[in-house]
Amino acid sequence: MTKLINVEYIDQSVKYPTGCETISTIMCLKYWKINITPDEFIDKYLDKGDIIKKDGQIFAPNPFDKFVGSPYDQNSFGCYEPVIEKALNKLISDKQLLNFEIKNLNNIPINTIIKDYIDKDIPVIFWATINLKESRYTRIWTVPDTGEKYQWKAQEHCMLLVGYDEEKNGLYFNDPFNNNGVIMYDKTLVLKRHEEQFSNAIAIIKKN
Numbered sequence: 001m002t003k004l005i006n007v008e009y010i011d012q013s014v015k016y017p018t019g020c021e022t023i024s025t026i027m028c029l030k031y032w033k034i035n036i037t038p039d040e041f042i043d044k045y046l047d048k049g050d051i052i053k054k055d056g057q058i059f060a061p062n063p064f065d066k067f068v069g070s071p072y073d074q075n076s077f078g079c080y081e082p083v084i085e086k087a088l089n090k091l092i093s094d095k096q097l098l099n100f101e102i103k104n105l106n107n108i109p110i111n112t113i114i115k116d117y118i119d120k121d122i123p124v125i126f127w128a129t130i131n132l133k134e135s136r137y138t139r140i141w142t143v144p145d146t147g148e149k150y151q152w153k154a155q156e157h158c159m160l161l162v163g164y165d166e167e168k169n170g171l172y173f174n175d176p177f178n179n180n181g182v183i184m185y186d187k188t189l190v191l192k193r194h195e196e197q198f199s200n201a202i203a204i205i206k207k208n
Helices: 020-031 038-045 081-094 110-116 187-196
Strands: 002-004 052-054 057-059 100-104 124-129 136-142 149-154 156-165 170-175 181-186 201-206
Touching (some): 020 201, 038 081, 081 100, 110 187, 170 187
Parallel strands (some): 057 136
Antiparallel strands (some): 002 156, 100 201, 124 201
8 A cells, every 4th residue: 555645845955954853844744734934933943052152162952952053054063842742732732723732742653643643634743763773862951051061863754644655565654854845765774764863753633
Protein backbone atom coordinates (compact mmCIF):
# COMPACT_ATOMS: atom_id res chain seq x y z
CA MET A 1 0.00 0.00 0.00
CA THR A 2 1.10 3.53 -0.79
CA LYS A 3 -0.03 6.75 0.89
CA LEU A 4 1.03 10.31 0.12
CA ILE A 5 -0.51 13.43 1.66
CA ASN A 6 -0.37 16.42 -0.68
CA VAL A 7 1.42 19.19 1.22
CA GLU A 8 2.89 22.30 -0.41
CA TYR A 9 6.69 22.09 -0.39
CA ILE A 10 8.91 24.90 0.96
CA ASP A 11 12.72 24.97 0.70
CA GLN A 12 14.76 26.28 3.62
CA SER A 13 18.11 26.71 1.90
CA VAL A 14 18.21 30.33 0.74
CA LYS A 15 17.00 32.25 3.79
CA TYR A 16 16.77 29.71 6.62
CA PRO A 17 19.95 27.57 6.49
CA THR A 18 19.34 26.10 9.96
CA GLY A 19 15.57 26.58 9.90
CA CYS A 20 14.44 23.03 9.11
CA GLU A 21 12.23 22.89 12.22
CA THR A 22 10.54 26.16 11.33
CA ILE A 23 10.04 25.36 7.65
CA SER A 24 8.68 21.86 8.36
CA THR A 25 6.27 23.45 10.84
CA ILE A 26 5.21 26.14 8.36
CA MET A 27 4.48 23.48 5.71
CA CYS A 28 2.30 21.70 8.27
CA LEU A 29 0.50 24.91 9.26
CA LYS A 30 -0.17 25.81 5.63
CA TYR A 31 -1.62 22.34 5.07
CA TRP A 32 -4.19 23.23 7.75
CA LYS A 33 -4.72 26.62 6.06
CA ILE A 34 -3.10 28.47 8.95
CA ASN A 35 -1.24 31.20 7.12
CA ILE A 36 1.86 32.47 8.83
CA THR A 37 5.24 33.35 7.36
CA PRO A 38 8.45 31.70 8.53
CA ASP A 39 9.70 35.12 9.66
CA GLU A 40 6.65 35.72 11.85
CA PHE A 41 6.97 32.25 13.37
CA ILE A 42 10.68 32.72 14.09
CA ASP A 43 10.46 36.28 15.38
CA LYS A 44 7.24 36.04 17.38
CA TYR A 45 6.82 32.45 18.56
CA LEU A 46 10.12 30.54 18.45
CA ASP A 47 12.17 30.78 21.65
CA LYS A 48 15.81 31.38 20.73
CA GLY A 49 19.05 31.70 22.65
CA ASP A 50 22.32 33.27 21.55
CA ILE A 51 25.60 31.44 21.10
CA ILE A 52 28.19 33.42 23.07
CA LYS A 53 31.95 32.88 23.14
CA LYS A 54 33.62 34.22 26.27
CA ASP A 55 37.01 33.49 27.86
CA GLY A 56 37.54 30.49 25.61
CA GLN A 57 34.16 28.96 26.46
CA ILE A 58 30.93 28.65 24.49
CA PHE A 59 27.62 29.48 26.17
CA ALA A 60 24.35 28.46 24.51
CA PRO A 61 20.90 27.14 25.47
CA ASN A 62 19.78 23.55 25.78
CA PRO A 63 18.10 22.72 22.41
CA PHE A 64 15.21 21.10 24.27
CA ASP A 65 14.48 24.53 25.79
CA LYS A 66 15.33 27.01 23.02
CA PHE A 67 16.56 27.15 19.45
CA VAL A 68 20.35 27.36 19.61
CA GLY A 69 21.25 30.50 17.67
CA SER A 70 19.05 31.72 14.80
CA PRO A 71 17.41 29.86 11.88
CA TYR A 72 18.70 32.67 9.63
CA ASP A 73 22.33 31.85 10.53
CA GLN A 74 24.18 28.96 8.91
CA ASN A 75 26.50 28.72 11.91
CA SER A 76 23.62 28.03 14.30
CA PHE A 77 22.37 24.65 15.44
CA GLY A 78 18.67 23.85 15.96
CA CYS A 79 16.10 22.64 18.47
CA TYR A 80 13.95 19.68 19.42
CA GLU A 81 10.25 18.97 19.77
CA PRO A 82 9.55 20.77 23.09
CA VAL A 83 10.61 24.10 21.54
CA ILE A 84 8.31 23.66 18.53
CA GLU A 85 5.47 22.44 20.75
CA LYS A 86 5.76 25.54 22.91
CA ALA A 87 5.86 27.83 19.85
CA LEU A 88 2.79 26.18 18.33
CA ASN A 89 0.82 26.39 21.56
CA LYS A 90 1.67 30.11 21.79
CA LEU A 91 0.56 30.59 18.18
CA ILE A 92 -2.72 28.73 18.73
CA SER A 93 -3.46 30.79 21.82
CA ASP A 94 -2.44 34.08 20.21
CA LYS A 95 -4.50 33.55 17.06
CA GLN A 96 -7.36 31.85 18.95
CA LEU A 97 -7.24 28.75 16.77
CA LEU A 98 -9.49 26.88 19.15
CA ASN A 99 -10.25 24.03 16.74
CA PHE A 100 -6.59 22.92 16.69
CA GLU A 101 -4.42 21.13 19.22
CA ILE A 102 -0.81 19.96 19.37
CA LYS A 103 0.12 16.30 19.89
CA ASN A 104 3.52 15.33 21.28
CA LEU A 105 4.52 12.12 19.45
CA ASN A 106 7.93 11.62 21.04
CA ASN A 107 8.88 7.93 21.31
CA ILE A 108 5.68 6.81 19.54
CA PRO A 109 6.31 3.78 17.25
CA ILE A 110 6.28 4.63 13.54
CA ASN A 111 3.52 2.14 12.75
CA THR A 112 1.31 3.87 15.33
CA ILE A 113 2.13 7.27 13.81
CA ILE A 114 1.23 5.92 10.37
CA LYS A 115 -2.07 4.38 11.52
CA ASP A 116 -3.22 7.25 13.76
CA TYR A 117 -1.94 10.20 11.71
CA ILE A 118 -0.65 9.59 8.18
CA ASP A 119 -3.53 7.26 7.26
CA LYS A 120 -5.90 9.96 8.53
CA ASP A 121 -4.28 12.65 6.34
CA ILE A 122 -2.43 14.27 9.23
CA PRO A 123 1.21 15.11 8.36
CA VAL A 124 3.78 14.77 11.16
CA ILE A 125 6.76 17.00 11.97
CA PHE A 126 9.55 14.46 12.38
CA TRP A 127 13.19 14.56 13.52
CA ALA A 128 15.93 12.52 11.83
CA THR A 129 19.20 13.64 10.19
CA ILE A 130 20.35 15.62 7.15
CA ASN A 131 20.24 13.27 4.15
CA LEU A 132 20.05 10.45 6.76
CA LYS A 133 23.72 10.84 7.65
CA GLU A 134 24.84 9.23 10.89
CA SER A 135 24.53 11.45 13.97
CA ARG A 136 27.71 12.25 15.85
CA TYR A 137 28.49 14.17 19.01
CA THR A 138 30.44 17.36 18.32
CA ARG A 139 30.41 20.76 20.04
CA ILE A 140 30.16 21.08 23.80
CA TRP A 141 28.85 24.23 25.45
CA THR A 142 27.69 25.52 28.80
CA VAL A 143 24.01 26.27 29.35
CA PRO A 144 23.93 29.72 31.04
CA ASP A 145 20.78 29.14 33.12
CA THR A 146 21.97 25.91 34.73
CA GLY A 147 25.73 25.72 34.24
CA GLU A 148 25.30 22.21 32.76
CA LYS A 149 27.36 21.02 29.83
CA TYR A 150 25.51 20.08 26.66
CA GLN A 151 27.01 18.16 23.73
CA TRP A 152 25.40 18.68 20.33
CA LYS A 153 24.45 15.74 18.11
CA ALA A 154 25.44 16.87 14.62
CA GLN A 155 23.29 16.23 11.53
CA GLU A 156 20.08 16.97 13.48
CA HIS A 157 17.30 17.61 10.98
CA CYS A 158 13.55 18.07 10.90
CA MET A 159 11.23 17.11 8.03
CA LEU A 160 7.52 16.69 7.43
CA LEU A 161 6.38 13.06 7.23
CA VAL A 162 3.71 12.87 4.52
CA GLY A 163 3.42 9.23 3.47
CA TYR A 164 4.81 5.75 2.97
CA ASP A 165 5.29 2.94 0.45
CA GLU A 166 4.95 -0.46 2.10
CA GLU A 167 6.23 -2.41 -0.90
CA LYS A 168 9.45 -0.37 -1.07
CA ASN A 169 9.82 -0.07 2.74
CA GLY A 170 9.89 3.68 2.25
CA LEU A 171 8.69 6.79 4.04
CA TYR A 172 7.83 10.00 2.17
CA PHE A 173 8.91 13.37 3.49
CA ASN A 174 8.69 16.99 2.49
CA ASP A 175 12.41 17.54 3.17
CA PRO A 176 13.21 21.27 3.28
CA PHE A 177 17.00 20.78 3.12
CA ASN A 178 18.81 21.77 -0.09
CA ASN A 179 15.57 21.69 -2.09
CA ASN A 180 15.24 17.91 -1.61
CA GLY A 181 11.50 18.22 -2.24
CA VAL A 182 9.10 15.33 -1.70
CA ILE A 183 11.47 12.42 -1.24
CA MET A 184 11.25 8.77 -0.19
CA TYR A 185 13.79 7.46 2.32
CA ASP A 186 14.36 3.89 3.47
CA LYS A 187 12.14 3.30 6.49
CA THR A 188 14.68 1.21 8.43
CA LEU A 189 17.38 3.87 8.10
CA VAL A 190 14.94 6.69 8.90
CA LEU A 191 13.97 4.99 12.16
CA LYS A 192 17.62 4.50 13.10
CA ARG A 193 18.34 8.21 12.57
CA HIS A 194 15.08 9.16 14.30
CA GLU A 195 16.16 7.22 17.38
CA GLU A 196 19.60 8.86 17.26
CA GLN A 197 17.83 12.23 17.40
CA PHE A 198 15.82 11.31 20.51
CA SER A 199 12.73 9.98 18.65
CA ASN A 200 11.12 13.44 18.48
CA ALA A 201 7.91 14.07 16.52
CA ILE A 202 4.86 16.31 16.77
CA ALA A 203 1.52 16.76 14.98
CA ILE A 204 -1.06 19.51 14.55
CA ILE A 205 -4.56 18.08 14.95
CA LYS A 206 -7.81 19.65 13.78
CA LYS A 207 -10.58 18.88 16.22
CA ASN A 208 -13.92 17.60 14.97
